[in-house]
Amino acid sequence: MDSIISVQKIYKTFGKTQALSEVSFEAERGKVLGLLGPNGAGKTTLIRILTTLLSPDKGKAIVAGYDVAKEAQKLRSVIGLAGQYAAVDETLTGRENLEMFARLYHLGRKESRNRASAILKEMSLEEAGNRPVKTYSGGMRRRLDVGASLIFEPQVLFLDEPTTGLDPRARNDLWRFIHSLVEKGTSVVLTTQYLEEADALADRIVLLDKGKVITQGTSRELKRELGGNMVEIEPKDWQESKKIADLLKNKFNQDVRIKDSHQLITFPAPNGPADLRDALNILEESDIELLHISLTQPTLDEVFLSFTEKETKND
Amino acid sequence: MTDFTNGLSDILVITQRNLIRYRRLPQLVIFSTVQPIMFLLLFNYVFGGAIQQTGTGNYINFLLPGLIIQSVLFGGIQASVGISTDMSSGIVDRLRSLPISRVAFISGRVLADTIRNLFVVLIMIGVGFLIGFRFEAGIVNAFIAVVLAVSFGFAFSWISVAIGLFVKNPEAAQPAGFIWIFPLVFASSVFVPVQTMPEWLQVFARNQPVTKITQAVRSFTAGGSHDALIPVLIWMSVITVLFMGLSVWLYRRSQ
Numbered sequence: 278m279d280s281i282i283s284v285q286k287i288y289k290t291f292g293k294t295q296a297l298s299e300v301s302f303e304a305e306r307g308k309v310l311g312l313l314g315p316n317g318a319g320k321t322t323l324i325r326i327l328t329t330l331l332s333p334d335k336g337k338a339i340v341a342g343y344d345v346a347k348e349a350q351k352l353r354s355v356i357g358l359a360g361q362y363a364a365v366d367e368t369l370t371g372r373e374n375l376e377m378f379a380r381l382y383h384l385g386r387k388e389s390r391n392r393a394s395a396i397l398k399e400m401s402l403e404e405a406g407n408r409p410v411k412t413y414s415g416g417m418r419r420r421l422d423v424g425a426s427l428i429f430e431p432q433v434l435f436l437d438e439p440t441t442g443l444d445p446r447a448r449n450d451l452w453r454f455i456h457s458l459v460e461k462g463t464s465v466v467l468t469t470q471y472l473e474e475a476d477a478l479a480d481r482i483v484l485l486d487k488g489k490v491i492t493q494g495t496s497r498e499l500k501r502e503l504g505g506n507m508v509e510i511e512p513k514d515w516q517e518s519k520k521i522a523d524l525l526k527n528k529f530n531q532d533v534r535i536k537d538s539h540q541l542i543t544f545p546a547p548n549g550p551a552d553l554r555d556a557l558n559i560l561e562e563s564d565i566e567l568l569h570i571s572l573t574q575p576t577l578d579e580v581f582l583s584f585t586e587k588e589t590k591n592d
Numbered sequence: 593m594t595d596f597t598n599g600l601s602d603i604l605v606i607t608q609r610n611l612i613r614y615r616r617l618p619q620l621v622i623f624s625t626v627q628p629i630m631f632l633l634l635f636n637y638v639f640g641g642a643i644q645q646t647g648t649g650n651y652i653n654f655l656l657p658g659l660i661i662q663s664v665l666f667g668g669i670q671a672s673v674g675i676s677t678d679m680s681s682g683i684v685d686r687l688r689s690l691p692i693s694r695v696a697f698i699s700g701r702v703l704a705d706t707i708r709n710l711f712v713v714l715i716m717i718g719v720g721f722l723i724g725f726r727f728e729a730g731i732v733n734a735f736i737a738v739v740l741a742v743s744f745g746f747a748f749s750w751i752s753v754a755i756g757l758f759v760k761n762p763e764a765a766q767p768a769g770f771i772w773i774f775p776l777v778f779a780s781s782v783f784v785p786v787q788t789m790p791e792w793l794q795v796f797a798r799n800q801p802v803t804k805i806t807q808a809v810r811s812f813t814a815g816g817s818h819d820a821l822i823p824v825l826i827w828m829s830v831i832t833v834l835f836m837g838l839s840v841w842l843y844r845r846s847q
Protein backbone atom coordinates (compact mmCIF):
# COMPACT_ATOMS: atom_id res chain seq x y z
CA MET A 278 0.00 0.00 0.00
CA ASP A 279 1.25 3.48 -0.87
CA SER A 280 0.76 5.08 2.53
CA ILE A 281 0.22 8.80 2.92
CA ILE A 282 -0.18 8.39 6.68
CA SER A 283 1.45 5.87 8.92
CA VAL A 284 0.57 5.86 12.60
CA GLN A 285 2.61 3.60 14.84
CA LYS A 286 1.58 2.85 18.41
CA ILE A 287 0.53 6.32 19.45
CA TYR A 288 -0.26 7.02 23.09
CA LYS A 289 -1.67 10.20 24.60
CA THR A 290 -2.90 10.94 28.10
CA PHE A 291 -4.53 14.05 29.49
CA GLY A 292 -4.05 13.97 33.25
CA LYS A 293 -5.56 10.64 34.24
CA THR A 294 -7.50 10.15 31.03
CA GLN A 295 -5.98 7.78 28.53
CA ALA A 296 -7.06 9.54 25.35
CA LEU A 297 -5.23 7.27 22.92
CA SER A 298 -3.71 3.91 23.56
CA GLU A 299 -1.52 2.00 21.10
CA VAL A 300 -3.24 3.44 18.06
CA SER A 301 -1.80 2.20 14.77
CA PHE A 302 -3.09 2.42 11.22
CA GLU A 303 -2.14 3.33 7.69
CA ALA A 304 -3.96 5.53 5.21
CA GLU A 305 -3.58 5.09 1.49
CA ARG A 306 -2.60 7.93 -0.77
CA GLY A 307 -5.47 9.42 -2.75
CA LYS A 308 -8.14 7.68 -0.66
CA VAL A 309 -10.52 8.61 2.14
CA LEU A 310 -9.85 7.24 5.59
CA GLY A 311 -12.74 7.42 8.03
CA LEU A 312 -12.09 7.61 11.76
CA LEU A 313 -15.33 6.40 13.23
CA GLY A 314 -16.32 6.38 16.86
CA PRO A 315 -18.61 7.83 19.51
CA ASN A 316 -17.94 11.01 21.47
CA GLY A 317 -14.79 10.71 23.52
CA ALA A 318 -13.36 7.91 21.39
CA GLY A 319 -10.21 9.94 20.72
CA LYS A 320 -10.92 10.96 17.12
CA THR A 321 -10.25 14.65 17.61
CA THR A 322 -7.14 13.99 19.69
CA LEU A 323 -5.83 11.84 16.86
CA ILE A 324 -6.56 14.53 14.27
CA ARG A 325 -4.84 17.12 16.45
CA ILE A 326 -1.76 14.93 16.67
CA LEU A 327 -1.68 14.32 12.92
CA THR A 328 -2.00 18.05 12.23
CA THR A 329 0.80 18.98 14.66
CA LEU A 330 -1.49 20.70 17.18
CA LEU A 331 -0.66 18.13 19.84
CA SER A 332 2.35 15.94 20.31
CA PRO A 333 1.94 12.28 21.18
CA ASP A 334 3.34 10.98 24.47
CA LYS A 335 4.69 7.90 22.78
CA GLY A 336 4.76 6.43 19.30
CA LYS A 337 5.36 7.83 15.87
CA ALA A 338 3.27 9.28 13.09
CA ILE A 339 4.38 10.05 9.56
CA VAL A 340 2.14 12.21 7.37
CA ALA A 341 3.05 12.89 3.73
CA GLY A 342 6.60 11.78 4.49
CA TYR A 343 7.07 14.08 7.48
CA ASP A 344 7.35 13.09 11.12
CA VAL A 345 4.60 15.00 12.96
CA ALA A 346 6.82 15.62 15.95
CA LYS A 347 10.17 16.35 14.29
CA GLU A 348 9.18 18.01 11.02
CA ALA A 349 6.04 19.84 12.11
CA GLN A 350 6.69 23.09 10.28
CA LYS A 351 7.33 21.34 6.95
CA LEU A 352 4.28 19.17 7.42
CA ARG A 353 2.08 22.22 8.02
CA SER A 354 2.62 23.43 4.47
CA VAL A 355 1.18 20.25 2.91
CA ILE A 356 -1.89 19.66 5.07
CA GLY A 357 -5.25 21.34 5.47
CA LEU A 358 -7.46 21.17 8.54
CA ALA A 359 -11.13 21.94 9.01
CA GLY A 360 -12.14 21.54 12.62
CA GLN A 361 -15.37 20.79 14.39
CA TYR A 362 -16.26 24.41 14.72
CA ALA A 363 -15.77 26.85 11.92
CA ALA A 364 -12.31 28.28 12.50
CA VAL A 365 -12.83 31.55 10.70
CA ASP A 366 -13.01 35.14 11.88
CA GLU A 367 -16.62 36.25 12.24
CA THR A 368 -16.03 39.95 11.82
CA LEU A 369 -14.08 39.49 8.62
CA THR A 370 -15.79 38.78 5.31
CA GLY A 371 -15.47 35.39 3.68
CA ARG A 372 -13.06 36.82 1.16
CA GLU A 373 -10.93 38.53 3.81
CA ASN A 374 -10.70 35.28 5.75
CA LEU A 375 -9.55 33.36 2.70
CA GLU A 376 -7.08 36.03 1.67
CA MET A 377 -5.68 36.10 5.18
CA PHE A 378 -5.10 32.35 5.18
CA ALA A 379 -3.60 32.46 1.69
CA ARG A 380 -1.20 35.18 2.82
CA LEU A 381 -0.26 33.05 5.81
CA TYR A 382 0.73 30.31 3.37
CA HIS A 383 3.05 32.99 1.99
CA LEU A 384 1.28 33.42 -1.31
CA GLY A 385 1.67 36.86 -2.85
CA ARG A 386 -1.04 39.49 -2.64
CA LYS A 387 -2.35 38.98 -6.13
CA GLU A 388 -2.19 35.20 -5.96
CA SER A 389 -3.98 35.28 -2.60
CA ARG A 390 -6.79 37.30 -4.13
CA ASN A 391 -7.08 34.86 -7.02
CA ARG A 392 -7.08 31.83 -4.74
CA ALA A 393 -9.73 33.42 -2.53
CA SER A 394 -11.93 34.08 -5.56
CA ALA A 395 -11.46 30.53 -6.83
CA ILE A 396 -12.38 29.02 -3.45
CA LEU A 397 -15.43 31.27 -3.07
CA LYS A 398 -16.59 30.11 -6.46
CA GLU A 399 -15.89 26.47 -5.75
CA MET A 400 -17.78 26.69 -2.46
CA SER A 401 -20.72 28.60 -4.01
CA LEU A 402 -20.04 31.56 -1.76
CA GLU A 403 -19.39 34.16 -4.44
CA GLU A 404 -22.39 36.29 -3.55
CA ALA A 405 -21.71 36.15 0.17
CA GLY A 406 -17.98 36.68 -0.25
CA ASN A 407 -18.01 40.34 0.73
CA ARG A 408 -20.27 39.95 3.75
CA PRO A 409 -18.96 39.47 7.29
CA VAL A 410 -19.01 35.80 8.24
CA LYS A 411 -21.32 36.43 11.18
CA THR A 412 -24.15 36.90 8.67
CA TYR A 413 -23.56 33.39 7.24
CA SER A 414 -25.72 30.34 7.87
CA GLY A 415 -24.21 27.26 9.51
CA GLY A 416 -23.78 25.53 6.16
CA MET A 417 -22.11 28.55 4.60
CA ARG A 418 -19.67 28.84 7.49
CA ARG A 419 -18.77 25.21 7.20
CA ARG A 420 -18.21 25.58 3.48
CA LEU A 421 -15.99 28.58 4.10
CA ASP A 422 -14.11 26.65 6.74
CA VAL A 423 -13.52 23.71 4.43
CA GLY A 424 -12.62 26.17 1.67
CA ALA A 425 -10.05 27.80 3.93
CA SER A 426 -8.41 24.44 4.50
CA LEU A 427 -8.09 24.00 0.73
CA ILE A 428 -6.53 27.34 -0.01
CA PHE A 429 -3.09 25.88 -0.52
CA GLU A 430 -4.20 22.68 -2.28
CA PRO A 431 -3.06 20.37 0.50
CA GLN A 432 -1.85 16.84 -0.12
CA VAL A 433 -3.79 15.63 2.88
CA LEU A 434 -7.01 17.18 4.07
CA PHE A 435 -8.18 16.55 7.63
CA LEU A 436 -11.87 17.04 8.30
CA ASP A 437 -12.98 16.76 11.91
CA GLU A 438 -16.70 15.98 11.89
CA PRO A 439 -17.24 18.08 8.79
CA THR A 440 -20.99 17.65 8.57
CA THR A 441 -21.99 17.97 12.23
CA GLY A 442 -24.91 20.34 12.44
CA LEU A 443 -25.51 20.54 8.71
CA ASP A 444 -28.91 19.94 7.14
CA PRO A 445 -29.17 16.95 4.79
CA ARG A 446 -28.82 19.02 1.67
CA ALA A 447 -25.72 20.86 2.84
CA ARG A 448 -24.32 17.54 3.97
CA ASN A 449 -24.87 15.96 0.56
CA ASP A 450 -23.22 18.93 -1.13
CA LEU A 451 -20.21 18.53 1.10
CA TRP A 452 -20.04 14.80 0.46
CA ARG A 453 -20.09 15.41 -3.27
CA PHE A 454 -17.37 17.99 -2.88
CA ILE A 455 -15.16 15.61 -0.91
CA HIS A 456 -15.61 13.02 -3.65
CA SER A 457 -14.50 15.53 -6.27
CA LEU A 458 -11.42 16.42 -4.24
CA VAL A 459 -10.42 12.80 -3.96
CA GLU A 460 -10.86 12.41 -7.69
CA LYS A 461 -8.33 15.19 -8.11
CA GLY A 462 -5.86 13.26 -5.98
CA THR A 463 -6.23 14.70 -2.49
CA SER A 464 -5.97 12.25 0.38
CA VAL A 465 -8.65 12.80 3.01
CA VAL A 466 -8.93 11.83 6.64
CA LEU A 467 -12.29 12.50 8.20
CA THR A 468 -13.80 11.80 11.57
CA THR A 469 -17.44 11.12 11.99
CA GLN A 470 -19.97 9.77 14.41
CA TYR A 471 -22.28 8.95 11.54
CA LEU A 472 -21.88 5.45 10.27
CA GLU A 473 -23.79 6.40 7.19
CA GLU A 474 -21.20 9.05 6.45
CA ALA A 475 -18.25 6.70 6.87
CA ASP A 476 -20.04 4.19 4.68
CA ALA A 477 -20.70 6.77 1.97
CA LEU A 478 -17.29 8.42 1.94
CA ALA A 479 -14.56 6.28 3.39
CA ASP A 480 -12.55 3.76 1.41
CA ARG A 481 -11.23 2.47 4.67
CA ILE A 482 -12.56 2.78 8.19
CA VAL A 483 -10.75 2.79 11.51
CA LEU A 484 -13.18 2.11 14.32
CA LEU A 485 -12.17 3.82 17.54
CA ASP A 486 -13.60 3.52 21.02
CA LYS A 487 -12.17 4.77 24.31
CA GLY A 488 -8.87 5.64 22.69
CA LYS A 489 -8.29 2.26 21.13
CA VAL A 490 -8.58 0.93 17.60
CA ILE A 491 -11.30 -1.70 17.82
CA THR A 492 -11.08 -2.83 14.24
CA GLN A 493 -10.25 -1.50 10.81
CA GLY A 494 -10.87 -2.33 7.20
CA THR A 495 -13.14 -1.41 4.34
CA SER A 496 -16.77 -1.02 5.22
CA ARG A 497 -17.43 -4.26 3.32
CA GLU A 498 -14.82 -6.08 5.41
CA LEU A 499 -16.23 -4.77 8.63
CA LYS A 500 -19.67 -5.93 7.68
CA ARG A 501 -18.39 -9.34 6.69
CA GLU A 502 -16.59 -9.61 9.99
CA LEU A 503 -19.92 -9.16 11.72
CA GLY A 504 -21.41 -12.17 9.99
CA GLY A 505 -22.33 -11.17 6.50
CA ASN A 506 -25.65 -11.37 4.77
CA MET A 507 -29.17 -11.07 6.06
CA VAL A 508 -32.47 -11.76 4.32
CA GLU A 509 -35.11 -9.09 4.82
CA ILE A 510 -38.76 -9.88 4.15
CA GLU A 511 -41.68 -7.51 4.03
CA PRO A 512 -44.98 -9.46 3.75
CA LYS A 513 -48.02 -7.94 2.07
CA ASP A 514 -50.14 -8.76 5.10
CA TRP A 515 -48.37 -8.16 8.40
CA GLN A 516 -50.91 -10.46 10.12
CA GLU A 517 -49.03 -13.35 8.51
CA SER A 518 -45.67 -12.41 10.05
CA LYS A 519 -45.86 -15.03 12.78
CA LYS A 520 -46.75 -17.74 10.30
CA ILE A 521 -43.89 -16.71 7.99
CA ALA A 522 -41.41 -16.74 10.83
CA ASP A 523 -42.48 -20.24 11.84
CA LEU A 524 -42.17 -21.54 8.28
CA LEU A 525 -38.67 -20.07 7.98
CA LYS A 526 -37.59 -21.40 11.36
CA ASN A 527 -38.45 -24.94 10.19
CA LYS A 528 -36.08 -24.61 7.31
CA PHE A 529 -33.30 -22.42 8.63
CA ASN A 530 -33.44 -23.46 12.25
CA GLN A 531 -31.98 -20.13 13.10
CA ASP A 532 -32.54 -16.79 14.64
CA VAL A 533 -35.51 -15.49 12.66
CA ARG A 534 -36.54 -12.12 14.01
CA ILE A 535 -39.77 -10.20 13.68
CA LYS A 536 -39.18 -6.47 13.73
CA ASP A 537 -42.62 -5.01 14.38
CA SER A 538 -41.38 -1.45 14.29
CA HIS A 539 -40.21 -1.80 10.69
CA GLN A 540 -42.71 -4.51 9.68
CA LEU A 541 -39.78 -6.64 8.63
CA ILE A 542 -38.76 -10.24 9.20
CA THR A 543 -35.03 -10.86 9.10
CA PHE A 544 -32.68 -13.80 9.47
CA PRO A 545 -28.97 -14.42 8.87
CA ALA A 546 -28.16 -15.88 5.46
CA PRO A 547 -24.66 -17.31 5.49
CA ASN A 548 -25.23 -18.98 2.09
CA GLY A 549 -26.30 -15.75 0.49
CA PRO A 550 -28.38 -16.17 -2.70
CA ALA A 551 -29.05 -19.85 -1.97
CA ASP A 552 -30.76 -18.94 1.31
CA LEU A 553 -32.73 -16.23 -0.44
CA ARG A 554 -33.96 -18.73 -3.08
CA ASP A 555 -34.91 -21.27 -0.42
CA ALA A 556 -36.84 -18.66 1.48
CA LEU A 557 -38.67 -17.64 -1.69
CA ASN A 558 -39.58 -21.26 -2.45
CA ILE A 559 -40.91 -21.92 1.04
CA LEU A 560 -43.10 -18.85 1.01
CA GLU A 561 -44.30 -19.57 -2.52
CA GLU A 562 -45.42 -23.08 -1.52
CA SER A 563 -47.50 -21.61 1.28
CA ASP A 564 -49.03 -18.99 -1.01
CA ILE A 565 -47.72 -16.05 0.97
CA GLU A 566 -47.60 -12.77 -0.87
CA LEU A 567 -44.67 -10.44 -0.32
CA LEU A 568 -44.13 -6.74 -0.82
CA HIS A 569 -40.39 -7.02 -0.69
CA ILE A 570 -37.61 -9.52 -0.12
CA SER A 571 -33.88 -8.86 -0.34
CA LEU A 572 -30.44 -9.96 0.59
CA THR A 573 -28.74 -7.19 2.57
CA GLN A 574 -25.62 -6.56 4.56
CA PRO A 575 -25.73 -5.30 8.13
CA THR A 576 -25.54 -1.53 8.46
CA LEU A 577 -22.43 -0.06 9.98
CA ASP A 578 -24.61 0.80 12.95
CA GLU A 579 -24.96 -2.88 13.64
CA VAL A 580 -21.22 -3.42 13.11
CA PHE A 581 -20.46 -0.63 15.47
CA LEU A 582 -22.81 -1.78 18.20
CA SER A 583 -21.58 -5.32 17.96
CA PHE A 584 -17.93 -4.32 18.31
CA THR A 585 -18.41 -1.83 21.09
CA GLU A 586 -20.56 -4.35 22.97
CA LYS A 587 -17.74 -6.87 22.73
CA GLU A 588 -15.39 -4.27 24.15
CA THR A 589 -17.68 -3.60 27.08
CA LYS A 590 -17.98 -7.30 27.85
CA ASN A 591 -14.21 -7.71 27.84
CA ASP A 592 -13.73 -4.89 30.33
CA MET B 593 11.52 34.51 0.80
CA THR B 594 13.56 33.90 3.89
CA ASP B 595 12.14 32.74 7.18
CA PHE B 596 12.62 36.23 8.53
CA THR B 597 10.63 38.05 5.85
CA ASN B 598 8.00 35.31 6.00
CA GLY B 599 7.73 35.80 9.75
CA LEU B 600 7.42 39.53 9.32
CA SER B 601 4.75 39.12 6.70
CA ASP B 602 2.84 36.71 9.01
CA ILE B 603 2.85 39.31 11.78
CA LEU B 604 1.63 42.03 9.42
CA VAL B 605 -1.18 39.82 8.09
CA ILE B 606 -2.41 39.16 11.64
CA THR B 607 -2.02 42.86 12.47
CA GLN B 608 -4.17 43.69 9.49
CA ARG B 609 -6.79 41.19 10.62
CA ASN B 610 -7.02 42.90 14.01
CA LEU B 611 -7.16 46.36 12.45
CA ILE B 612 -10.02 45.28 10.17
CA ARG B 613 -11.82 44.12 13.30
CA TYR B 614 -11.38 47.55 14.87
CA ARG B 615 -12.73 49.18 11.76
CA ARG B 616 -15.71 46.86 11.64
CA LEU B 617 -16.45 46.95 15.36
CA PRO B 618 -16.02 50.69 15.88
CA GLN B 619 -17.31 50.40 19.44
CA LEU B 620 -13.94 48.87 20.34
CA VAL B 621 -12.21 52.07 19.26
CA ILE B 622 -14.91 54.54 20.25
CA PHE B 623 -15.04 53.46 23.87
CA SER B 624 -11.30 53.38 24.22
CA THR B 625 -11.27 56.93 22.85
CA VAL B 626 -14.27 58.35 24.67
CA GLN B 627 -13.09 57.13 28.05
CA PRO B 628 -9.75 58.96 28.13
CA ILE B 629 -11.35 62.10 26.74
CA MET B 630 -13.94 61.94 29.50
CA PHE B 631 -11.16 61.53 32.05
CA LEU B 632 -9.35 64.46 30.50
CA LEU B 633 -12.35 66.77 30.75
CA LEU B 634 -13.46 65.56 34.19
CA PHE B 635 -10.05 65.76 35.80
CA ASN B 636 -9.21 69.07 34.19
CA TYR B 637 -12.43 70.82 35.20
CA VAL B 638 -13.38 68.99 38.41
CA PHE B 639 -10.04 68.43 40.13
CA GLY B 640 -7.98 70.90 38.16
CA GLY B 641 -8.70 73.86 40.41
CA ALA B 642 -7.96 71.99 43.63
CA ILE B 643 -4.86 70.25 42.35
CA GLN B 644 -3.36 73.33 40.78
CA GLN B 645 -2.82 74.73 44.30
CA THR B 646 -0.40 71.91 45.09
CA GLY B 647 2.14 73.33 42.71
CA THR B 648 1.58 71.63 39.38
CA GLY B 649 1.59 74.82 37.37
CA ASN B 650 -0.82 74.71 34.43
CA TYR B 651 -2.77 71.54 35.33
CA ILE B 652 -3.68 70.49 31.79
CA ASN B 653 -0.01 70.44 30.84
CA PHE B 654 0.62 68.27 33.90
CA LEU B 655 -2.44 66.07 33.38
CA LEU B 656 -2.38 65.23 29.68
CA PRO B 657 0.92 63.29 29.60
CA GLY B 658 -0.31 61.25 32.58
CA LEU B 659 -3.66 60.55 30.98
CA ILE B 660 -1.95 59.54 27.75
CA ILE B 661 -0.01 56.95 29.72
CA GLN B 662 -3.20 55.81 31.43
CA SER B 663 -4.97 55.41 28.11
CA VAL B 664 -2.18 53.42 26.45
CA LEU B 665 -2.21 51.10 29.49
CA PHE B 666 -6.00 50.75 29.44
CA GLY B 667 -5.85 50.24 25.68
CA GLY B 668 -3.35 47.45 26.05
CA ILE B 669 -5.37 45.47 28.56
CA GLN B 670 -8.07 44.78 25.99
CA ALA B 671 -5.58 42.29 24.61
CA SER B 672 -6.27 40.01 27.61
CA VAL B 673 -9.91 39.63 26.60
CA GLY B 674 -9.16 39.57 22.86
CA ILE B 675 -6.49 36.91 23.11
CA SER B 676 -8.46 34.69 25.46
CA THR B 677 -11.51 34.98 23.19
CA ASP B 678 -9.45 33.93 20.18
CA MET B 679 -7.90 31.10 22.17
CA SER B 680 -11.30 29.69 23.04
CA SER B 681 -12.49 29.83 19.42
CA GLY B 682 -11.31 27.58 16.62
CA ILE B 683 -9.27 30.18 14.81
CA VAL B 684 -6.10 29.63 16.79
CA ASP B 685 -6.19 25.93 15.91
CA ARG B 686 -6.27 26.83 12.26
CA LEU B 687 -3.44 29.33 12.65
CA ARG B 688 -1.34 26.76 14.44
CA SER B 689 -1.86 24.24 11.68
CA LEU B 690 -0.45 26.73 9.16
CA PRO B 691 3.24 27.00 8.36
CA ILE B 692 3.51 30.40 10.05
CA SER B 693 5.73 32.02 12.62
CA ARG B 694 4.78 30.83 16.10
CA VAL B 695 4.77 34.38 17.43
CA ALA B 696 2.72 35.92 14.62
CA PHE B 697 -0.64 35.52 16.33
CA ILE B 698 0.31 37.36 19.51
CA SER B 699 2.69 39.85 17.91
CA GLY B 700 0.06 40.82 15.37
CA ARG B 701 -2.36 41.55 18.18
CA VAL B 702 0.15 43.72 20.06
CA LEU B 703 1.09 45.61 16.92
CA ALA B 704 -2.56 46.33 16.06
CA ASP B 705 -3.18 47.54 19.63
CA THR B 706 -0.13 49.78 19.38
CA ILE B 707 -1.43 51.35 16.19
CA ARG B 708 -4.82 51.91 17.81
CA ASN B 709 -3.07 53.43 20.84
CA LEU B 710 -1.25 55.85 18.59
CA PHE B 711 -4.58 56.89 17.12
CA VAL B 712 -6.10 57.42 20.58
CA VAL B 713 -3.06 59.40 21.75
CA LEU B 714 -3.26 61.74 18.77
CA ILE B 715 -6.95 62.36 19.41
CA MET B 716 -6.26 63.09 23.08
CA ILE B 717 -3.58 65.59 22.13
CA GLY B 718 -6.07 67.23 19.75
CA VAL B 719 -8.72 67.53 22.46
CA GLY B 720 -6.04 68.68 24.91
CA PHE B 721 -5.12 71.48 22.54
CA LEU B 722 -8.71 72.69 22.50
CA ILE B 723 -8.72 73.07 26.29
CA GLY B 724 -5.37 74.72 26.64
CA PHE B 725 -2.67 72.06 26.40
CA ARG B 726 0.55 73.14 24.69
CA PHE B 727 3.85 71.44 23.85
CA GLU B 728 6.34 73.70 25.56
CA ALA B 729 9.53 72.00 24.44
CA GLY B 730 9.28 72.06 20.68
CA ILE B 731 8.08 69.75 17.95
CA VAL B 732 10.98 67.25 18.06
CA ASN B 733 10.48 66.70 21.77
CA ALA B 734 6.74 66.41 21.21
CA PHE B 735 7.40 63.65 18.70
CA ILE B 736 9.71 61.84 21.15
CA ALA B 737 7.02 62.13 23.85
CA VAL B 738 4.45 60.41 21.63
CA VAL B 739 6.88 57.67 20.61
CA LEU B 740 7.80 57.06 24.26
CA ALA B 741 4.18 56.85 25.36
CA VAL B 742 3.18 54.46 22.59
CA SER B 743 6.28 52.30 23.14
CA PHE B 744 5.41 52.10 26.81
CA GLY B 745 1.96 50.84 25.82
CA PHE B 746 3.63 48.28 23.55
CA ALA B 747 5.77 46.96 26.40
CA PHE B 748 2.82 46.68 28.77
CA SER B 749 0.62 45.03 26.12
CA TRP B 750 2.79 41.95 26.54
CA ILE B 751 1.68 41.68 30.17
CA SER B 752 -1.92 41.65 28.97
CA VAL B 753 -1.15 39.08 26.31
CA ALA B 754 0.45 36.83 28.91
CA ILE B 755 -2.60 37.23 31.16
CA GLY B 756 -4.95 36.44 28.28
CA LEU B 757 -2.99 33.31 27.41
CA PHE B 758 -2.77 32.26 31.03
CA VAL B 759 -6.43 32.80 31.96
CA LYS B 760 -7.84 31.50 28.64
CA ASN B 761 -11.44 32.23 29.65
CA PRO B 762 -12.64 35.60 28.27
CA GLU B 763 -14.89 36.30 31.27
CA ALA B 764 -12.08 35.75 33.72
CA ALA B 765 -9.68 37.70 31.52
CA GLN B 766 -11.79 40.84 31.92
CA PRO B 767 -11.13 41.40 35.65
CA ALA B 768 -7.74 39.70 35.57
CA GLY B 769 -6.63 42.04 32.83
CA PHE B 770 -7.76 45.12 34.71
CA ILE B 771 -6.93 44.55 38.33
CA TRP B 772 -3.16 45.02 38.33
CA ILE B 773 -3.31 48.28 36.44
CA PHE B 774 -5.11 50.41 39.08
CA PRO B 775 -2.36 50.61 41.72
CA LEU B 776 0.13 51.35 38.97
CA VAL B 777 -1.95 54.17 37.51
CA PHE B 778 -3.25 55.77 40.71
CA ALA B 779 -0.23 55.37 42.97
CA SER B 780 1.80 57.36 40.50
CA SER B 781 2.30 60.90 39.35
CA VAL B 782 -0.37 60.55 36.64
CA PHE B 783 -2.99 62.69 38.40
CA VAL B 784 -1.23 64.31 41.36
CA PRO B 785 2.31 65.06 42.43
CA VAL B 786 3.80 62.20 44.41
CA GLN B 787 4.83 64.51 47.28
CA THR B 788 1.24 64.63 48.58
CA MET B 789 1.17 60.87 49.29
CA PRO B 790 2.13 59.22 52.61
CA GLU B 791 5.81 58.50 53.00
CA TRP B 792 5.58 54.70 52.57
CA LEU B 793 3.55 55.01 49.41
CA GLN B 794 5.95 57.58 47.99
CA VAL B 795 8.71 54.96 47.92
CA PHE B 796 6.60 52.82 45.59
CA ALA B 797 5.10 55.73 43.68
CA ARG B 798 8.43 57.38 42.91
CA ASN B 799 10.09 54.30 41.52
CA GLN B 800 7.40 52.43 39.69
CA PRO B 801 7.39 52.47 35.89
CA VAL B 802 4.19 54.47 35.39
CA THR B 803 5.58 57.41 37.38
CA LYS B 804 8.87 57.20 35.53
CA ILE B 805 7.27 57.17 32.09
CA THR B 806 4.95 60.00 33.06
CA GLN B 807 7.91 62.06 34.22
CA ALA B 808 9.84 61.21 31.08
CA VAL B 809 6.96 62.14 28.79
CA ARG B 810 6.36 65.38 30.72
CA SER B 811 10.00 66.25 30.34
CA PHE B 812 9.52 66.12 26.59
CA THR B 813 6.18 67.92 26.46
CA ALA B 814 6.86 70.59 29.07
CA GLY B 815 10.64 70.63 29.18
CA GLY B 816 12.86 69.94 32.16
CA SER B 817 15.32 67.25 33.14
CA HIS B 818 15.24 63.93 31.30
CA ASP B 819 16.43 62.01 34.39
CA ALA B 820 13.54 59.57 34.13
CA LEU B 821 14.41 58.53 30.58
CA ILE B 822 17.06 55.91 31.38
CA PRO B 823 14.98 54.13 34.08
CA VAL B 824 12.01 54.15 31.67
CA LEU B 825 13.99 52.57 28.86
CA ILE B 826 15.23 49.92 31.29
CA TRP B 827 11.70 49.22 32.56
CA MET B 828 10.34 48.97 29.04
CA SER B 829 13.08 46.62 27.84
CA VAL B 830 12.82 44.38 30.88
CA ILE B 831 9.02 44.17 30.69
CA THR B 832 9.03 43.55 26.95
CA VAL B 833 11.66 40.83 27.06
CA LEU B 834 10.19 39.16 30.13
CA PHE B 835 6.54 39.15 29.10
CA MET B 836 7.13 38.58 25.41
CA GLY B 837 9.13 35.51 26.40
CA LEU B 838 6.46 34.41 28.84
CA SER B 839 3.73 34.93 26.23
CA VAL B 840 5.54 32.95 23.57
CA TRP B 841 6.11 30.18 26.06
CA LEU B 842 2.45 30.17 27.17
CA TYR B 843 1.24 30.21 23.57
CA ARG B 844 3.42 27.28 22.59
CA ARG B 845 2.47 25.32 25.66
CA SER B 846 -1.27 25.79 25.32
CA GLN B 847 -2.84 22.99 23.32
